[in-house]
Amino acid sequence: MLWWLPSHGRHGFAAALTPHGIDVVEHASRAGKLSVERHARSGEALAGIPEAAERLADLVESLGGRGRRLNLVLSGFESRYHVLELPAAERKLLAPVVERELKRLEPNIVQPVVGFSFESPSWKQPKTVPPGVLAAVIPQGTLEILASTLERRGIGLQHVTVIPQAMQRLYEVFCPAEDPAVLLLVTPELTVIAAFVEGRVRLCWESNVRTAPGAAIDQDVLAGRLAAARHFVQQISRGRVPAKVFLSAEPEERGLLEDLTRRTVPVTCEPLGPAQAAPGALLALGASLDAAAADRLDLLPSFLKPSVSSEPRLRVMVAGACALAVGVAGWSAWAGLSRAAGSSPDADDLTAAAALEARLEALEPILLERRAHAARVALLRELWDRRALPPALLEAIALATPPQVQLDTIAIERLERGWQARVSGRGSGTHAAAAMGAVDQMFRELSRRLPEATAVLTHLSDAGGDRPGETSVRFAIALDLNASAPGRQEGRAVSGGGNRR
Numbered sequence: 451m452l453w454w455l456p457s458h459g460r461h462g463f464a465a466a467l468t469p470h471g472i473d474v475v476e477h478a479s480r481a482g483k484l485s486v487e488r489h490a491r492s493g494e495a496l497a498g499i500p501e502a503a504e505r506l507a508d509l510v511e512s513l514g515g516r517g518r519r520l521n522l523v524l525s526g527f528e529s530r531y532h533v534l535e536l537p538a539a540e541r542k543l544l545a546p547v548v549e550r551e552l553k554r555l556e557p558n559i560v561q562p563v564v565g566f567s568f569e570s571p572s573w574k575q576p577k578t579v580p581p582g583v584l585a586a587v588i589p590q591g592t593l594e595i596l597a598s599t600l601e602r603r604g605i606g607l608q609h610v611t612v613i614p615q616a617m618q619r620l621y622e623v624f625c626p627a628e629d630p631a632v633l634l635l636v637t638p639e640l641t642v643i644a645a646f647v648e649g650r651v652r653l654c655w656e657s658n659v660r661t662a663p664g665a666a667i668d669q670d671v672l673a674g675r676l677a678a679a680r681h682f683v684q685q686i687s688r689g690r691v692p693a694k695v696f697l698s699a700e701p702e703e704r705g706l707l708e709d710l711t712r713r714t715v716p717v718t719c720e721p722l723g724p725a726q727a728a729p730g731a732l733l734a735l736g737a738s739l740d741a742a743a744a745d746r747l748d749l750l751p752s753f754l755k756p757s758v759s760s761e762p763r764l765r766v767m768v769a770g771a772c773a774l775a776v777g778v779a780g781w782s783a784w785a786g787l788s789r790a791a792g793s794s795p796d797a798d799d800l801t802a803a804a805a806l807e808a809r810l811e812a813l814e815p816i817l818l819e820r821r822a823h824a825a826r827v828a829l830l831r832e833l834w835d836r837r838a839l840p841p842a843l844l845e846a847i848a849l850a851t852p853p854q855v856q857l858d859t860i861a862i863e864r865l866e867r868g869w870q871a872r873v874s875g876r877g878s879g880t881h882a883a884a885a886m887g888a889v890d891q892m893f894r895e896l897s898r899r900l901p902e903a904t905a906v907l908t909h910l911s912d913a914g915g916d917r918p919g920e921t922s923v924r925f926a927i928a929l930d931l932n933a934s935a936p937g938r939q940e941g942r943a944v945s946g947g948g949n950r951r
Contacts, residue, residue, distance in 0.1 A: 463515045463605075466616075466734040467506055468525040469496050470639035470658070473730030474509040477738060488513050489731040493638055493664070499527050499592050503599035516604040519756060521737040522596070523616040524588070525640070525656055529749075530556050531586040531612045533652060536568075536886060537893040539907035544568065544583060547910060547923075550882060552587040561590035567615055567747035582650050586612045588749050597754040606756030609741035610749045614654035616736025617644040621651070623739065624723055625696050630683045632692045632715070633722055634676070636699040636707060637729045638664060641672065645679045647687045653679060667703065669710055676714040691715075696722035698729040843871055843900070843931070850895035854878050854888035874926040876913050885923045893927060904930045 465474040476488045490509045496502040510520060532555055536544060549564045556562065566585035588610075597607045617633055621644070625631055629649060635642040636659075645653040659672045676695075683692050695711045697704065697719055704721075711719045723732045740746045840862050851857060857875040877888035889910075897905050909926035 461518070462521065462738060463510055463513065463518055464521045464523075464734045464736075464738040465506060465510065466523045466525075466613075466730055466737070467502060467527075468640055469502070469527065471637070471730070472496075472502070472506055472509055473637075473728070473734045474506070474513060474515075475731045475734045476513045476515070477735065486727070486731060486735060489728055491728070491730050499595050500599070502527065503596050506596075507600055507603040507605060510600075510605050511603065519606040519608040520600065521609040521611075521741045522607065523611050523613055523733060523737040523740075524749075525613050527588075527592050528559060529586060529588040529592070529612060530559070531584065531614060531654075533614075533654075534583040534585055535890060536583050537890045537907050537910075538905075539910060541568070543907060543910045547882075547886065548583060548585045550912075551886075552585050554882060556587050559587055559589050562587045563590050563593060563749055563751060565611075565747050565749040567618070567745050582652055584612075584614055584618070584651060584747060586615075586747060586749055590751070593750055593754055597750070601756070607750060608755060609737060609746070611737055611740045611747045612749070613642055613656055613733070614644060614651045615740050615747040616733055617642060617654060618646075618651045619736045619739035619743065620722065620732060621646050621696075622649075625694070625720075628693045628696075630687055630690055630692050632676070632679050632683070632695045634695055634697045634699075634707070634711065635722065635729045635733060636667070636697075636703065637733070638700065641675075642733070643675055643679050645683050645692070647683060647690075652686060653682050655679070667706070669706075672707075673710060673714045676711060680715050692717055695719045698722040698727065698732050700729065840869070843869065843929075846896065846899040847871065847873055850892055850899055851875075852888055852891050852895075854885070855892050869931045871929040871931075872908075872926065873929070874909070874924070876922045876924050878920055878922045880919060880921070882912075882921050882923070885921050889923060889925045896927065896929065900929060900931070902931060906930075 461476075461478045463474060463476055465472060471491065471493045473489065473491045475486050475490075477486045490512055492505060492509060494505070496505060506522075510516075510518075530552075532552065534548065534551060536547065544566070548566045552564045553559075553562055564585065564587045566583055568583040593610065596610070600607045617635070621631070621633060625633075626649070630645065630647045633642070633644045633646070635644075638660075639658065641655075641657050641659045643653075643655045643657075644651050655675060657671075657675065659668050659675070660666065661668060680692060684690065692715060694717055695715055697707055697711060698721070699707050708719045711717075741748070843862060844860070847857075847860060855875055855877050857873065859872070859874050861872045863870045863872075877885045877892070879885040879888060889907075893905060893907060896903070906928045907925065908928050909924065911924045913922035913924040
């Protein structure tokens with residue numbers, strides 16, 4: 451079997467591991483694309499992670515994977531994931547919040563390892579759906595068993611992710627222009643339904659729509675799940691319906707599922723990926739696609755990853771040194787030629803330069819008058835902005851603050867090319883998610899009321915609670931209006947006091 455995807459590496463192995471079966475693929479880079487060359491699968495139920503790790507190693511070895519590295523997408527085995535709605539912020543600010551929320555939502559996981567992937571902040575382009583953070587958690591012991599078993603068999607575990615993240619990568623490769631959309635992937639042991647709105651996975655269901663492994667599909671159950679996914683998309687996207695359903699299934703079931711999908715959703719149903727691609731192989735490949743992405747979701751701690759040999763690093767250093775030497779030599783030669791060419795100017799060039807200088811001297815009074823006029827207009831506009839903008843900015847901040855948010859300080863500064871406001875305070879609620887929701891509500895309301903401003907969440911931390919049963923988070927938001935860089939401070943207004951609205 452040979453089919454193609456965008457290339458993200460020379461050669462490697464990827465696998466999808468669930469309690470009900472395993473799929474392993476071998477892929478290689480050819481002509482700038484990723485070819486899936488061989489596929490092995492096992493549909494046997496697995497009693498636990500030790501047995502699963504051994505069986506996974508058997509399949510990788512059967513494809514010649516000893517001595518190679520493996521990217522893995524995992525389902526079950528005490529792994530969990532959630533899509534969290536959090537304010538747009540940098541990864542370093544979200545990390546402690548996500549970790550705390552996952553530990554709160556999954557308190558029974560021992561030694562939890564948390565990973566997350568999120569949409570990079572784009573405050574200039576407000577979205578109708580809040581930014582989603584896909585977060586996953588898994589016991590460290592599960593990862594240790596997988597990594598140690600594979601290492602003992604000569605296989606390096608490189609990357610571990612979860613099914614919704616693999617579906618995100620498949621969506622980006624095969625249907626990025628379709629929004630909203632639903633992806634349906636049906637293997638003999640597992641059914642995955644993923645809903646995408648504004649380019650991100652918002653819902654992912656993993657279930658088995660068969661009464662027993664290998665049995666016929668329960669059409670009523672699957673139809674109910676598809677209808678629920680359609681309603682979910684409508685609910686969060688202001689009435690929009692999925693543009694298409696992308697389906698990956700075994701050939702003998704594809705026709706039945708296409709008819710069922712058209713009756714249930716109903717929209718156009720198209721293949722997900724190449725027609726000859728087995729759904730399990732496609733899911734496994736999502737792990738390698740995620741491993742190569744910048745915003746990957748990797749649950750595998752660095753201390754469990756295979757070590758990098760010194761030989762590849764040495765080759766990179768030697769190649770870099772050679773490239774640097776060639777670049778320096780080329781620059782020196784170019785500079786020498788430039789100096790040689792410029793040492794004897796042509797007489798025609800000197801004549802043309804003198805004529806141009808004379809024409810510019812005649813235009814100089816006009817240019818000076820225009821410059822003075824522009825300065826007067828800029829001064830009048832600046833004086834008007836200085837008077838009109840701060841009250842409007844304060845009004846927008848006041849109207850955007852929900853009752854659950856207590857403001858501590860509001861600082862407004864006049865910069866060289868605009869205004870900057872800094873708002874800090876606390877969001878409170880009965881639990882951490884409610885407190886974060888209050889901050890998120892204020893952030894989104896500020897973006898709505900001040901669409902011309904650039905909003906950035908600059909601080910986020912725990913603040914405890916003033917009363918029993920209350921949880922608070924401290925936050926700070928910066929708002930820039932037509933300010934590309936900090937400049938000279940010309941005016942400042944500060945208010946505070948921490949009054950709860």
